Amino acid sequence: MAGLKIVVKSLFFVYLYYVALTDCMTVTPEIVLEQSLWISTKDAEISEYRTPIMIRAPNGDLLAFSGARKTSHGDASAKVIMMRRSEDGGNKWGPSIFVVDDYQNTDGLNMGNVIVDEQTGAIIIIYCFCIHNECDFKKFTPTNYKTVSYDNGYTWTPSVNLADKSPFFEGWNWAPGPGYGIQKKFEPNVGRLFSCGHWGNATYGLMTCVYSDDHGETWTQSEFLVYLPNNMPKKAGDFTPGEPQIVELSDGRLLINARNQHFFHSQNRLIFYSDDGGKTFPLSKMRVDTTLIEPGCFGSTLLYRDVMFFSNPFDARGRVNMTLHWSLNEGLDWAGGLNIYTKGSGYSCLSPIDDNHIGLLFEKDGCEEMYFVKIKFL
Known part of the structure; x- marks a missing residue:
């Protein structure tokens, strides 16, 4: 009996030590580097750099992407997918390269998702083509394409129409992304790739x-999450989730943090869960994150080294005040926030850099710049 008491007492002190150790593992993000990667109207004579995506390649390089608009600021303008590379954790960046060019197609490509397949070493870009009302449907059919790199983004395959092998893409006005796609690391369905997006009209x-x-x-x-009410003009308070960022939780469930376009329930982000490998994201498991203010903009979510990060323009009035939030319990609540930039802020994308740093790429000052911030968090 005395021995049992000693064991129980020892386990209790181990528990207390673990709790104290966990409490000491505080996250204190701080900005250690800032620089502009692209400047609209100046770099490569691009009218506007938009839809930032940033990933860490299998060799550790950082790759920054933009859906660059050539001649106008509109969603349906001609575009090119641009990329820059950093081989030293974001300190220096190489020149811009064109990954995909739609030349002068009205309502051409829209930047979608970038997915790293860690099992094969491939980097996959999925993008859509001809999804807006300006599309000339007599010449083109809405669809989605992919281009793949097998050498860490140095070369890319010719684009392939996904409808060739998955016919449902043909004629489907679906916009993947923006942001990154993922590959599942935990059961169920280890290795499964995901690209998430939305489609909608009036x-x-x-x-x-x-x-x-x-x-x-x-x-x-x-399974589709259909806008509600369906087949009716949309107004404030309607359910219209879009521009989702998916992450995998430590127990293998999937989480989507989505734009709440018409402010369903409140002006906050919508959170969806799947425990069946992404086949469904039931409404019964949806919640509204009342901490994360939603101005009607894409926000980025990253789960890295047991810390969940979220970036968006944190202001109910509009796209200003780029802020980084972090959570130590996978987004159930948020431990703190770091202001990145108080003025004009738009879409953003978070990426791992190394064990102690993450990167943030965001649209700054009304898309005048595509701006990179390196953040130390441990």
């Missing part, structure tokens, strides 16, 4: 993911 729309179990060769649709 009366109808939906949010959904597509997933692949064969490294991006073929794709399957997740």
